[in-house]
Amino acid sequence: MPRFTSPNGGDDVSSPHLYVANCGPAVGFSHETIASVFAIYGEVEGVYAADESGTRVIVSYHDKTSSQAAMKALNRHPCSSLGGHTLHIQYSVQSLGKVNNTASVPVSTSASDLDILGLHLMHDFVTPQEEQVKDQIFGELLAAVDDRPWHHLAKRRVQHYGYEFCYDIRNVNTNQYLGELPSFISPVLQRIRSFQALGRAADMSLDQLTVNEYPPGVGLSPHVDTHSAFDELIFSLSLAGPCIMEFRKYTTGVWQGNSTDLENQIPGKNLNLVKKAIYLPPRSLLSISGEARYAWHHYIPHHKVDQVYDSLIRRSARRVSFTLRKVRPALADVNSLSSVIRKNSHI
Structure with missing residues (x-):
């Protein structure tokens, strides 16, 4: 603090x-x-x-x-x-006392400053009025997830919709199709499709939602979202508290598009590393695709205080993120076929 x-x-x-x-x-x-x-x-x-x-x-x-x-x-x-x-x-x-911050990594407030292809940040994707007023659609997002059961991980809580993501195998569990995405996320999907800057987002049928709740100070380990499970374009909506997201690129690796499975390439400690960081304020929507999706690990530092330019910003409230993805068609088709087989086996 x-x-x-x-x-x-x-x-x-x-x-x-x-x-x-x-x-x-x-x-x-x-x-x-x-x-x-x-x-x-x-x-x-x-x-x-x-x-x-x-x-x-x-x-x-x-x-x-x-x-x-x-x-x-x-x-x-x-x-x-x-x-x-x-x-x-x-x-x-x-x-200015002793605080944990990202002083060694300059923090930007605009994705364009990072110069990472495929990274976009929209501020005030949800307006302050919508988030604060309970009877507004987006204000009900937090209430909606709080009314549903959470799955407890080591330091955070999660909810899965559409398909469950299994953290032990880092993949989608296609045997547990959870049904269509809940109605409370529909306005977010509609707003995503309305932004022309997002390109082909309007043509995507996003079918997997992970809700993460981060207590103050809790972050996320460096990772690349599983290539074999999800399509290229990923969205993350931040509500309640802010955080910093850091992007890391190992200079020994070369991005070759979807075929390079960087999540299985565990870098050694002595490899050169490029770090860039961006501030994610509440109500912002981050989209990741292309180089940002496949060539960079993303990471949320475990800090209670973040330094953004000359300001120290405390993570005084929990942060709740809504991550929307598209399960790769092959996995979705397998799940649909399995459902048909199970249904017919009872006839």
């Missing part, structure tokens, strides 16, 4: 960070709700617990202009969006 303290010049010194009292989970307001209220005045980089009380938070903006506007509008005034609570606000500054 980033550390904050009072500015050296006292209350007259402004900063992008605000210390906000009478506001927090202990008085009924989640960090996500607080962020949505303060976002009216500018881009909120993060909301963090100021202490253990649950009644005081730090709201970090991208710039001082936004924090100044929020200070003027909200300090010592009842806030109707937060139940009429009167907020007591002071400026705060970030104290």
Whole structure:
């Protein structure tokens, strides 16, 4: 967690960070709700617990202009969006202590900066209003998965739809077809198909969904999604908390398209490695295909605090990702044929 303290010049010194009292989970307001209220005045980089009380938070903006506007509008005034609570606000500054971050790997906020073919990131794929309001379609995504059973892995929870992915064999279990994708994901599929920038996505019939829940600080080991199980194009929608995704390319390997099974090529410790990293904010959609899909391992560092440019961003909330893929036709055909055989065997 980033550390904050009072500015050296006292209350007259402004900063992008605000210390906000009478506001927090202990008085009924989640960090996500607080962020949505303060976002009216500018881009909120993060909301963090100021202490253990649950009644005081730090709201970090991208710039001082936004924090100044929020200070003027909200300090010592009842806030109707937060139940009429009167907020007591002071400026705060970030104290750079010892944190785990990706300082050795510069982090970009745009996929174009990484210069990896086939990698695209769409910010605000789901708008803040849609995510926060419960009766909105996308706001119901988190509630929908929370109403369904989770499968517990070592450090995270998962749900599978369409086809189950077996982590022990790193492949799709074609003997356990789980049926069509749930209705709650339909609006996401429709929105994906509406984006012309995604090319042939409109022609794809995505039929496998994995929902991952990452607690704060939990990441994902470097890997390439199984070639034999899934088609080329993969989508990942991030909700709730942010994270950094790192891409790693081993310079001894050469990408040869789908035929090169990089997931079975375990690099030695001394091989040269190229690393690039991108920040995945909530409500963003990442698409991976081509070189990004087959030539680069992707990885989520196990950090509680990520460094993005000069800002430290705490993973203060769980992150829930919705990964959509297309099972390779051969596997799907085998599953369909097996279903027919099983059905006919009971006639």
